[in-house]
Amino acid sequence: MSRQLITHMEKFIKLSTEHQQVLINYVKRESYKKKEIILSSGDVCRSTYFVVKGCLRMYFITEKGLEQTTQFALENWWISDYMAFTSQTACGFYIQAVESTEVVVLDHYALERLYQEIPATERYFRMIYQKMAAAAQQRTKYFQDFSKEEIYIHFSKSFPEFIQRVPQYLIASYLGFTPEYLSEIRKKNLS
């Protein structure tokens, strides 16, 4: 149900039952199987996705032809290509289900209507984007401060659930190094 999105929004703003109904009418629910592609590079990015259950990842294809993961989204996270979503143009990323995943889909047109009909949603997304900007600053800091080995150790302590749920080669791809090197790091740090 879209209930979970409403619960999440109510951590930030109040929504009357009437407004909740408006919201529900504007969103879609979708399910994806493991490895299914939700959005392809080159498509117009019409939607932003809220993960209800499961895990998505965002990646792109490098000049050398490798998949490079840039983000994961677990439960209660939003994910999209925000540059392409904002301008409703072709996006430069893929979004794929890491596990079988249920999402709430909010498309650009519906969101603009929401902002008009429920001004409080403007506040909600202001806070969500603010958290994203903050997280990006922290991420930049860690990536510049630490060696690849330290990045892995820091990541595995900060987000142990990812180590459980996500295959190692995707972790490596996200952290910016090769599966081989990750393997070496793990051997050195076995506890």
Next chain:
Amino acid sequence: MSRQLITHMEKFIKLSTEHQQVLINYVKRESYKKKEIILSSGDVCRSTYFVVKGCLRMYFITEKGLEQTTQFALENWWISDYMAFTSQTACGFYIQAVESTEVVVLDHYALERLYQEIPATERYFRMIYQKMAAAAQQRTKYFQDFSKEEIYIHFSKSFPEFIQRVPQYLIASYLGFTPEYLSEIRKKNLS
């Protein structure tokens, strides 16, 4: 004057002259000389800064004791440690003037009042943070896709004004490599 901030906001939202006055009463104007520190790591991050004229940079001190630049802010950009600003806690970055710089300062308390008194500001900042999130995604992509040499070439083409205004060792620090290596790249690519 704070006029420039209002002009910037009016690219995104409408403000009555009355609201403009409210805004002006909530912000401060400040000037900083070249190399002056605006915010220190460890301070509570009470404000967000809008650059009217000049250039600021954000950096932190690495474990090895080096200054690592994470962001620049030219005219019409906002800058702050958004994690620390949101929670009103000690920040992990420094903000320093690269040139002599004039800013509009908006502190946390004033901003909360603004959101209440002028709901449209919520929309404005939603859009600003959304742009930041989008920019962070693009930046992550470039940094993972390109070699350091390609990063420099891409950066110097995308933001030629930085190459003019900002000393090379700060560019190097921002792009994540040493001044020596930057020098080598420049020699190879002189046109």
Next chain:
DNA sequence: CGCGACGTTGATTTGCCTCAACGATTGTGG
């Protein structure tokens, strides 16, 4: 004019990648 900040150059070192090969585990069709 002199000093400190900035940029350059070259020799050496290293963190991490590339490539290739081989186990282990998972999934799938017969």
Next chain:
DNA sequence: CCACAATCGTTGAGGCAAATCAACGTCGCG
């Protein structure tokens, strides 16, 4: 339910991009 294939993780040899270290120009400013 087994055989076989694909996917995933590990290991090791060799190589390269970029860092480190040290020394030396050069420019702008007090």
